Amino acid sequence: xxxxxxxxxxxxxxxxxxxxGLATLFTxxxxxxxxxxxDRIGANRCYLRLPFTNVRFVAWGLFHGIADGAxxxxxxxxxxxxxxxxxxxxxxxxxxxxVLLVFAVVPFGGTxxxxxxxxxxxxxxxxxxxxxxxxxxxxxxxxxxxxxxxGILGTMLAGWSSNNKFSLxxxxxxxxxxxxxxxxxxxxxxxxxxxxxxxxLGAMVRWQSGTLFGVxxxxxxxxxxxxxxxxxxxxxxxxxxxxxxxxxxxxxxxSGYFTEYTAMKMxxxxxxxxxxxxxxxxxxxxxxxxxxxxxxxxxxGFVLPTGSVWHLxxxxxxxxxxxxxLVKVFLAGCFMIQIRWSLPRFRYDQLMxxxxxxxxxxxxxxxxxTAGVRWWLT
Amino acid sequence: MKKEYWNKPALGLxxxxxxxxxxxGLCITGGVFLGNMWKWLTFRKGALTAYYPEEIRSDxxxxxxxxxxxxxxxxxxxxxxxxxxxxxxxxxYAIEILSAADFDDPCHPKSPERFEIxxxxxxxxxxxxxxxxxxxxxxxxxxxxxxGFDRDAMWAGRDLxxxxxxxxxxxxxxxxxxxxxxxxxx
Numbered sequence: 260x261x262x263x264x265x266x267x268x269x270x271x272x273x274x275x276x277x278x279x280g281l282a283t284l285f286t287x288x289x290x291x292x293x294x295x296x297x298d299r300i301g302a303n304r305c306y307l308r309l310p311f312t313n314v315r316f317v318a319w320g321l322f323h324g325i326a327d328g329a330x331x332x333x334x335x336x337x338x339x340x341x342x343x344x345x346x347x348x349x350x351x352x353x354x355x356x357x358v359l360l361v362f363a364v365v366p367f368g369g370t371x372x373x374x375x376x377x378x379x380x381x382x383x384x385x386x387x388x389x390x391x392x393x394x395x396x397x398x399x400x401x402x403x404x405x406x407x408x409x410g411i412l413g414t415m416l417a418g419w420s421s422n423n424k425f426s427l428x429x430x431x432x433x434x435x436x437x438x439x440x441x442x443x444x445x446x447x448x449x450x451x452x453x454x455x456x457x458x459x460l461g462a463m464v465r466w467q468s469g470t471l472f473g474v475x476x477x478x479x480x481x482x483x484x485x486x487x488x489x490x491x492x493x494x495x496x497x498x499x500x501x502x503x504x505x506x507x508x509x510x511x512x513x514s515g516y517f518t519e520y521t522a523m524k525m526x527x528x529x530x531x532x533x534x535x536x537x538x539x540x541x542x543x544x545x546x547x548x549x550x551x552x553x554x555x556x557x558x559x560g561f562v563l564p565t566g567s568v569w570h571l572x573x574x575x576x577x578x579x580x581x582x583x584x585l586v587k588v589f590l591a592g593c594f595m596i597q598i599r600w601s602l603p604r605f606r607y608d609q610l611m612x613x614x615x616x617x618x619x620x621x622x623x624x625x626x627x628x629t630a631g632v633r634w635w636l637t
Numbered sequence: 638m639k640k641e642y643w644n645k646p647a648l649g650l651x652x653x654x655x656x657x658x659x660x661x662g663l664c665i666t667g668g669v670f671l672g673n674m675w676k677w678l679t680f681r682k683g684a685l686t687a688y689y690p691e692e693i694r695s696d697x698x699x700x701x702x703x704x705x706x707x708x709x710x711x712x713x714x715x716x717x718x719x720x721x722x723x724x725x726x727x728x729x730y731a732i733e734i735l736s737a738a739d740f741d742d743p744c745h746p747k748s749p750e751r752f753e754i755x756x757x758x759x760x761x762x763x764x765x766x767x768x769x770x771x772x773x774x775x776x777x778x779x780x781x782x783x784x785g786f787d788r789d790a791m792w793a794g795r796d797l798x799x800x801x802x803x804x805x806x807x808x809x810x811x812x813x814x815x816x817x818x819x820x821x822x823x
Contacts, residue, residue, distance in 0.1 A: 295677075296670045298685040488656070601666040602659060 354413030429515025433506035446622035464550030706801035723765035
């Protein structure tokens with residue numbers, strides 16, 4: 260029992276470190292990538308200095324994320340005169356915490372048997388093995404959808420309780436946009452569920468570790484390419500980033516629903532946006548890009564389509580899977596940042612028309628087609 | 638009634654599908670990104686912008702009114718006769734001159750002992766250059782380099798103003814006679 264506690268505490272620590280670390284990294288990636296894309300230099304001034312020396316670690320401006328965090332913690336926490344102090348203070352947490360919770364059901368590695376990892380650990384752990392996932396739930400996708408639904412409440416509360424018209428407009432836009440796109444996202448995910456025959460994200464990754472026609476890895480991007488597009492679009496819209504950043508557009512609403520937030524409260528909204536990039540990338544990787552597995556990699560080692568098997572030791576497999584997941588999530592996040600810096604913004608009516616008249620029917624057609632194929636195959 | 642605009646965008650099917658155009662746009666930005674990253678990996682500079690204080694922009698116009706310089710006579714002495722015209726005409730009161738007298742040189746008895754320009758006030762209008770009867774003060778295209786945290790550090794003194802090394806200017810042939818061979822980059 261105590262072994263389970265130790266392992267799951269480690270998993271939780273890893274999950275939180277994973278999300279916060281990658282989110283901080285993505286604040287830097289966003290600046291630097293947009294700069295490089297636009298022939299600029301980008302953030303490069305922040306440095307750590309060795310005490311009492313003039314040795315500075317600039318590291319291409321990597322420390323700007325830390326400087327941002329320190330700045331937000333040290334700024335004045337200015338609050339407006341609001342009639343709803345509770346909701347005002349609750350909203351940032353309600354926006355940030357559900358996003359963190361979503362990651363609980365995402366598997367970030369295969370099976371971990373700590374006893375086989377190091378011989379010194381064997382007397383303590385024995386032959387126990389754990390799926391590398393904070394919460395092992397059968398209802399994985401439902402948990403994802405419901406927690407991202409709670410996130411809407413945070414933005415709505417923030418806009419409503421700020422006592423500011425800009426905030427209120429931003430919140431109204433955020434609510435309608437997120438709810439609209441939740442529908443398309445849900446339909447896209449249901450067709451995915453119909454393909455994999457499971458709601459559990461871990462089982463989905465195991466399904467994808469097989470092959471299609473003997474050669475192609477059975478990733479969701481090959482079995483459900485349309486659902487990938489729909490999910491990606493809806494996820495960016497849920498994330499409220501360009502080209503769907505109507506709730507916080509600077510040119511019309513000062514900064515939308517968090518206009519009246521300062522210091523770390525505003526920082527929580529910002530951080531939740533970046534954590535959401537991480538989480539959406541993780542979901543994208545898990546459901547469409549083979550999760551923690553490289554092509555042809557299973558828990559035992561590589562099984563190539565030619566039939567040859569390359570066995571790997573357990574620590575090597577675990578390390579490879581964790582590293583693969585990290586790299587895949589990072590690349591997916593970079594792709595989302597590239598979308599954010601490439602595409603112009605929708606107009607509000609275009610946004611709604613796109614969501615309801617284009618994405619949702621497409622998702623429904625995809626679902627019907629998937630169901631037909633499933634029925635025909637069985 | 639819906640107004641018809643003369644420049645109404647005519648979207649074909651490809652544009653209205655949006656997806657293909659999105660992919661095209663992503664290819665453009667991704668291509669620029671990868672190109673610049675490749676330049677970076679091969680130790681070239683991809684960015685068009687300059688690191689501000691460390692790097693001097695190469696695209697200043699030759700007629701740019703940048704920092705001031707004090708010209709010299711053929712013997713290396715300062716050309717300025719300390720007439721105070723520039724300080725008088727200066728709309729920002731940025732120029733301060735302290736005169737010195739040297740009666741051994743009867744043609745030019747007055748010269749500036751101190752000649753200082755406050756770049757925190759200078760508006761780079763060029764009036765001082767126009768007012769000067771002696772062609773003693775000019776403006777070169779490089780900008781003065783005074784980023785700092787202190788206004789008092791934004792003064793240019795006589796030594797800094799006199800470190801101009803004209804090349805290819807027939808009227809000013811003095812680089813060989815310059816007293817200090819090391820050029821101070823202001």
